[in-house]
Structures are given as C-alpha cells and as structure tokens.
Amino acid sequence: MEELSGWGDDFFWGSVVVAQVFIVSLFLMVLFGLIGAGAKLSKNRIANNIAAAYTVIFRGVPEILVLLLLYFGAAIALTNIVQIFDPNIKFLDIPPFWVGSFGIALVVGAYATETFRGAFLGVDPGQIEAARALGISSFKTFIYIQIPEMWRLALPAFGNHMLSLIKDTALISIIGLNETLFVAEQATATTGKPFTMFIVVGLIYLSFSTIITLTVMGLEKYANKHLEHGR
Amino acid sequence: MIVDFSLIIDSIPKMLTGLSLTLQLLFVSAFLGTILAIILLLMRISGRWYLQWPAVVYIYIFRGTPILVQIFIIYHGLPQFEFIRTSIFWPILREPYGCAILALSLNTGAYVSEILRGGILGVPRGLHEAGSALGLSVRQRFIYITTPIAVRLAIPAYSNDIVSLMKATALASTITLLDMMGIARTIVADTFAPYEVFISLAVIYMILTLIIQKSFGWFERYMSRYLKKEA
Amino acid sequence: MTINEGQPIIVLENVAKFFGKFQALKNINLTVAKGEKVVVCGPSGSGKSTMIRCINRLEEHNSGRIIVNGNELTESEKDIDAVRREVGMVFQSFNLFPHLKVVDNLMLAPRLVRNTPKPEAREIAMKFLTRVRIADQADKYPAQLSGGQQQRVAIARALCMNPEIMLFDEPTSALDPEMISEVLDVMTDLAEEGMTMIVVTHEMGFARSVADKVVFMDQGEIVEMNPPVEFFESPKSERTRLFLSQILTH
Ligand SMILES: Nc1ncnc2c1ncn2[C@@H]1O[C@H](COP(=O)(O)OP(=O)(O)O)[C@@H](O)[C@H]1O
Ligand SMILES: [Mg+2]
Numbered sequence: 001m002e003e004l005s006g007w008g009d010d011f012f013w014g015s016v017v018v019a020q021v022f023i024v025s026l027f028l029m030v031l032f033g034l035i036g037a038g039a040k041l042s043k044n045r046i047a048n049n050i051a052a053a054y055t056v057i058f059r060g061v062p063e064i065l066v067l068l069l070l071y072f073g074a075a076i077a078l079t080n081i082v083q084i085f086d087p088n089i090k091f092l093d094i095p096p097f098w099v100g101s102f103g104i105a106l107v108v109g110a111y112a113t114e115t116f117r118g119a120f121l122g123v124d125p126g127q128i129e130a131a132r133a134l135g136i137s138s139f140k141t142f143i144y145i146q147i148p149e150m151w152r153l154a155l156p157a158f159g160n161h162m163l164s165l166i167k168d169t170a171l172i173s174i175i176g177l178n179e180t181l182f183v184a185e186q187a188t189a190t191t192g193k194p195f196t197m198f199i200v201v202g203l204i205y206l207s208f209s210t211i212i213t214l215t216v217m218g219l220e221k222y223a224n225k226h227l228e229h230g231r
Numbered sequence: 232m233i234v235d236f237s238l239i240i241d242s243i244p245k246m247l248t249g250l251s252l253t254l255q256l257l258f259v260s261a262f263l264g265t266i267l268a269i270i271l272l273l274m275r276i277s278g279r280w281y282l283q284w285p286a287v288v289y290i291y292i293f294r295g296t297p298i299l300v301q302i303f304i305i306y307h308g309l310p311q312f313e314f315i316r317t318s319i320f321w322p323i324l325r326e327p328y329g330c331a332i333l334a335l336s337l338n339t340g341a342y343v344s345e346i347l348r349g350g351i352l353g354v355p356r357g358l359h360e361a362g363s364a365l366g367l368s369v370r371q372r373f374i375y376i377t378t379p380i381a382v383r384l385a386i387p388a389y390s391n392d393i394v395s396l397m398k399a400t401a402l403a404s405t406i407t408l409l410d411m412m413g414i415a416r417t418i419v420a421d422t423f424a425p426y427e428v429f430i431s432l433a434v435i436y437m438i439l440t441l442i443i444q445k446s447f448g449w450f451e452r453y454m455s456r457y458l459k460k461e462a
Numbered sequence: 463m464t465i466n467e468g469q470p471i472i473v474l475e476n477v478a479k480f481f482g483k484f485q486a487l488k489n490i491n492l493t494v495a496k497g498e499k500v501v502v503c504g505p506s507g508s509g510k511s512t513m514i515r516c517i518n519r520l521e522e523h524n525s526g527r528i529i530v531n532g533n534e535l536t537e538s539e540k541d542i543d544a545v546r547r548e549v550g551m552v553f554q555s556f557n558l559f560p561h562l563k564v565v566d567n568l569m570l571a572p573r574l575v576r577n578t579p580k581p582e583a584r585e586i587a588m589k590f591l592t593r594v595r596i597a598d599q600a601d602k603y604p605a606q607l608s609g610g611q612q613q614r615v616a617i618a619r620a621l622c623m624n625p626e627i628m629l630f631d632e633p634t635s636a637l638d639p640e641m642i643s644e645v646l647d648v649m650t651d652l653a654e655e656g657m658t659m660i661v662v663t664h665e666m667g668f669a670r671s672v673a674d675k676v677v678f679m680d681q682g683e684i685v686e687m688n689p690p691v692e693f694f695e696s697p698k699s700e701r702t703r704l705f706l707s708q709i710l711t712h
Binding site for chain 1: 292294295296297298299300301303304307308309310311312394397398399400401402404405412415416419423425426429430432433436437439440441
Binding site for chain 3: 362364458
C-alpha cells in the first residue's frame with residue numbers, strides 16, 4: 001500500500017468532487033423528474049409529448065453519449081458565440097463539473113419522471129376522496145395526504161436513482177472531471193500500480209453507495225412506520 | 232449553425248460497421264451474465280450460509296460500484312500482477328474485447344440475479360402451499376411452479392436491464408474498442424462535428440432500445456397468455 | 463361397513479402453536495374418525511386455519527402430537543410426504559397454478575408424486591373433472607373460469623391424489639354468493655361418498671346437513687365440540703352463543 005502514499009490527498013479531493021457532483025445532480029434530477037412527471041400528467045398534449053420524448057431519449061441512449069454530446073456540443077456552441085465578440089479565440093473549455101452534473105441528472109431524471117408519475121397515480125384515490133369528504137381543502141389534501149403517500153411509494157425507486165447518480169459520476173471523468181477515477185489514472189501513470197489505484201476508486205464508490213443505501217433504508221423505515229403490525 | 236447533412240450520411244454507415252461489435256458485446260454478456268445470475272440466485276436461495284454470503288457480497292460489490300470502474304480494474308488493473316500475465320486467462324484478459332465481455336457479464340450477473348430473485352419473491356405464497364399440500368417436493372415446486380411464474384414476473388425488469396447493458400456496451404470505447412460509440416468518437420475527433428455524429432448515433436441506439444423493448448414486450452405477452460380472461 | 467369405520471384417522475393431542483411470542487393454538491385436542499365430517503367455525507383470527515394447516519404440516523406445531531393415518535408428524539420428511547399424499551387441501555383463494563391448463567393442474571401431482579403415466583393421469587383428471595361437473599373446461603386456463611368453477615377445479619385437483627382425508631379452509635368465502643352452492647353441492651357429494659372431511663366454514667346450512675360434529679374455536683382454543691343439533695340448539699358456552707347470534711342474524 002506504499003504506492004498510495006502521496007495520493008491520499010488527491011483521492012480525498014476526488015471524493016469531495018464526487019460528493020459535490022452528486023449533490024448538484026441530485027437537486028437537478030429531482031427537478032427534472034418533477035417537471036417531467038408534471039408534464040406527463042398534465043392535460044396539455046404538447047407537454048405530454050415533450051415529456052414522452054424526454055424519457056424515451058434519455059432512457060434509450062448511453063450515458064457516455066449524452067455526456068460527450070453535451071460537453072462538445074456546449075463547447076462548440078459557446079465558442080461560436082464567443083467568437084462573435086473575439087474572433088481570436090479558437091476553443092472554449094467549459095467546466096466538466098457543470099456539464100457532467102447536468103448530463104447525469106438529465107439521464108436519471110428521465111427515470112425519476114416515471115417514478116414520480118407512478119407514485120402520483122399510485123396514491124389510493126379513496127384516501128383523497130375521504131379527505132375531501134371530510135371538508136379538507138384540496139390544497140391541504142395534497143400537502144398532508146398525497147405528498148406523504150407519494151413519498152412513501154416513490155422512496156425505493158428513488159433510492160435506486162440516487163445510486164445511479166453516484167455511480168454515473170464516474171463517467172464524468174471521461175470528459176475530464178478531476179474526480180476519483182481521473183485521479184487513479186494519473187496515479188497509475190506515475191506509480192505503475194493500476195490495480196491498487198482502481199480498487200481504491202471502487203472502495204470509495206462502495207462507501208458512497210453504502211451510505212446512500214443505509215440512508216434510504218432508514219427513510220423507508222420511517223415512512224412505513226404506520227404500516228407495521230401492532231402487537 | 233449549419234447542419235452538415237453529407238457528414239451525417241457519411242458517418243452513419245461508418246458507425247454501423249461497429250454495430251456487430253456492439254451486438255456481440257450485448258448478446259455474449261447478456262448470455263454469460265444471465266448464467267452467472269442463475270448461479271448466484273441458486274446460491275442465495277440455497278439456505279446455506281457459505282453459499283449465500285459470497286453471493287450477497289458479490290452482488291453488493293458489483294451493484295455498488297460503477298461499471299466503468301469495473302472495466303478499468305479488469306482491463307488496466309489486472310495486468311499489474313505477474314500471475315495473471317502468466318495464467319491461461321491471459322489471452323482473454325490481454326484483449327480489450329475479452330475484458331469488456333468479462334466486465335459486462337460480471338456486472339449484469341449481479342443485477343439480473345436480483346431481478347430473478349424479485350420474480351421468485353413475487354410468486355404468491357398460496358401456490359407454494361398448494362404444491363406442498365399436493366405432496367410436491369421443494370425441487371419439484373421450484374421447477375414446475377416457481378420458475379415459470381417467476382420468469383414471467385421478471386421479464387419487464389429484465390428487459391430494462393438488457394437496455395442498460397446495451398447502453399453500457401458503449402463504455403467499451405473507453406478501452407480502445409471500436410464499437411459504434413468508439414467509431415463515433417474517432418469521427419468526431421477527426422471532423423469535430425459532435426452534433427451531427429453523436430445525434431445520429433443516439434438515434435441508432437434508440438432504435439436498438441426500441442427493438443429490445445418490443446421483443447421483450449412480445450415475449451411477456453406470450454408468457455402471460457394464460458392470464459387473459461378469454462381463450 | 464368397512465373394518466376401519468369409526469377408527470381415528472386424525473388425532474391431535476395437546477397441540478400448541480406459536481408465531482413468535484403469540485400463541486395461535488392452545489392445547490388443541492381433536493379426534494376425527496374415518497369417514498367423519500367435522501365443521502370448524504369461530505371468529506376471524508381464532509386459529510381455524512392454523513389448526514387445519516398443522517394437519518398437513520403447512521404449519522409446524524410446537525408441542526403436542528399430531529397423528530394422521532398412523533403417521534406422526536415430526537421433522538421427518540418422509541412422514542410429512544406420506545401424510546401429504548393422504549391429505550388433500552382446498553384453500554380459500556383456490557391457488558390453482560395459473561400457468562397450467564385446468565387438466566394440467568390436475569395431472570401435475572399424480573405425474574410428479576406418483577409417477578403416473580401421462581395417459582393414465584389424464585384419464586384420472588377427466589374422471590374427477592366430470593365429478594365436479596366441469597369436464598368441458600379442461601383445456602382452459604384458470605383465469606378463464608369463474609370463482610366457483612376454479613374452486614371446483616381445486617377440489618378435483620386434490621381428489622386426483624386419492625386422498626383419505628380432505629381439508630377445506632373457507633372454500634366459499636372468496637366466492638360471489640351465487641357461486642357458493644355449486645361448490646357446496648360438490649362437497650356434499652363428496653361427504654356422501656364417505657370422505658373424511660374437516661371443513662372450516664361459516665355456511666351453517668352445510669354444517670347442519672353434513673357435519674357429524676361442529677367445532678367452535680376462539681382465541682386459539684377449542685371452546686365447544688358437539689353434533690350439529692346440540693351445537694345449534696343448545697350451545698353450552700357463552701362465547702358460542704354470542705358467535706352464533708352474530709353469524710345467524712344478518
Ligand atoms: N404466519 C403467521 N405469522 C404470524 N402470525 C400468524 C401467522 N398466521 C396466522 N397468524 C396469527 O394467528 C392467529 C390465527 O390465525 P388463523 O389461523 O389464520 O385464524 P383464522 O383462520 O381462524 O381466521 C391470528 O391472530 C393470526 O394473526
Ligand atoms: Mg383462516
């Protein structure tokens with residue numbers, strides 16, 4: 001394990017980058033998922049179709065292709081725009097962090113769209129009717145009845161989406177993000193110990209996955225408390 | 232921005248020369264992965280801890296780490312060891328093709344095993360009881376009752392997993408393989424026209440996804456024919 | 463009258479059953495003679511299902527003895543198999559194998575357990591389908607039948623193994639009212655042919671006309687056990703009286 005000495009810091013900061021990407025993309029993923037689900041559930045035909053196209057595209061195309069297209073596509077688009085002002089600029093580097101977070105959130109958001117939609121439709125209409133019949137306003141019914149129930153229904157799949165996100169952060173190294181996999185490649189180049197380095201990356205990701213899994217398990221237990229049998 | 236149609240027309244046939252490699256990666260890994268999944272599943276339900284535990288740990292590790300890291304560990308990492316380079320597996324592990332198949336199979340095996348387990352857990356308990364009450368042995372119940380029903384229940388998730396596997400084959404391009412994704416990347420490197428090339432490729436992948444989904448949809452309907460109310 | 467008539471074929475002695483800390487059966491004693499028909503009733507959760515499921519070892523009892531047709535139920539796989547071959551069971555939710563046609567549902571166990579050749583198994587299956595008056599549905603899948611038809615198939619499926627004893631766990635509770643009698647008729651036929659039967663049911667008309675004795679269970683115990691006339695006309699225990707008043711007046 002000597003060969004690791006000197007790389008500890010880099011792996012640590014790489015892990016911090018992974019965590020940052022995860023948090024940013026988690027936020028975006030929820031946003032895309034909610035917008036997608038809202039569009040799918042809306043009565044507006046155009047919104048329906050756009051949302052359908054969104055889910056079909058991003059669930060049917062490899063993540064790496066999405067990332068490369070966004071990265072190079074955005075770079076070219078931005079370069080073109082900047083060249084209008086300063087024709088001397090040849091190529092504009094854009095930050096892989098933001099493109100990458102946006103890209104993996106788009107992909108996983110397409111899956112989350114279906115999860116949120118399913119959860120919304122999964123709430124027993126009888127519960128909503130019962131609440132309305134008791135004279136509870138539709139807004140309060142939504143907040144106090146529908147949302148908690150949707151949350152409970154969506155949680156297991158949502159946990160899987162979070163795991164997808166954390167694992168997809170590794171792909172962002174392909175467009176040059178300085179995260180753990182990227183660190184391992186550099187470390188390999190100087191130490192000549194690829195196995196050691198990549199195993200470290202694997203262990204880092206396994207730790208992240210474990211934390212997410214345990215968190216979701218805790219949340220599920222909390223959300224399903226009322227379903228436990230008495231006695 | 233001007234779309235270069237001649238480039239699209241040029242690049243599509245070039246990328247399609249990688250189709251055969253993409254499909255090989257897909258089919259061979261799906262086949263090997265499914266066999267591995269069945270072995271893991273049998274270990275998990277064996278009721279013997281020394282078989283259960285290794286399977287659980289295996290599944291946990293392979294589902295908890297990014298497939299890209301797994302590919303790198305196998306392709307870049309294993310040659311670190313002398314004993315691997317002198318082993319009989321070296322002809323396979325030396326080639327990126329062998330490494331990609333190995334990584335994709337090992338990864339899919341973990342996921343599919345969980346999917347099959349889900350199918351088994353979905354078989355109503357009453358059917359096991361009916362089988363027991365008729366005097367069927369554990370093995371007979373598993374073969375004649377559990378398996379056919381579990382397979383039907385597992386098809387939708389299995390179909391999704393095969394789509395994921397298809398998307399993951401694109402990562403073979405990161406270890407120098409010229410599948411469709413690999414070819415697209417070389418074309419983009421030459422022409423620097425990411426939009427034309429990558430969007431065309433996205434369409435090709437979407438068509439493949441559609442074919443996979445339709446085929447499994449058909450298979451599921453076939454397997455569920457007995458649930459229709461009318462003959 | 464055969465020599466065996468009147469001999470005990472099922473004996474439960476001081477049987478207790480726990481689910482974790484919860485005691486579902488307490489000190490159950492029950493003897494069923496060959497050819498006898500026993501109806502078991504009692505409130506929901508009183509342990510009726512648990513008791514009859516112990517008889518073919520779908521549940522394991524924790525103490526006491528259960529002897530079925532001379533075989534004591536212990537850990538021994540062999541004895542369990544022997545008992546299951548002699549005991550047919552019909553469930554509330556039918557539990558037909560959805561992926562097998564009706565006739566294949568009936569042929570499965572004879573072929574696998576008794577190694578009956580296919581043509582013979584088919585013959586047996588058709589014989590019992592005819593007996594439950596449903597032979598014309600042999601090549602359909604369970605999902606294509608009504609509830610009453612499915613339950614009759616389930617009865618025929620159990621009969622194909624030529625059991626000495628038939629257990630019924632609320633066979634008509636999941637049925638639409640208009641289908642109950644078609645199932646009860648089949649069960650009455652079976653009773654008249656001399657089958658030993660334990661039937662968990664709340665169909666009191668069936669109990670009156672078919673049962674040799676009625677067992678009332680509450681909170682895991684057998685509270686009362688009497689021939690139907692006595693049971694219905696002069697129930698001894700307060701709990702029985704309460705239960706009967708609830709079930710007969712609605
Ligand atoms: N598998 C089980 N695990 C835990 N408790 C059970 C189980 N099966 C039955 N019970 C409990 O045992 C009691 C008796 O159940 P059961 O025999 O099904 O009653 P009945 O058939 O009379 O309605 C009930 O309180 C039930 O909740
Ligand atoms: Mg019951």
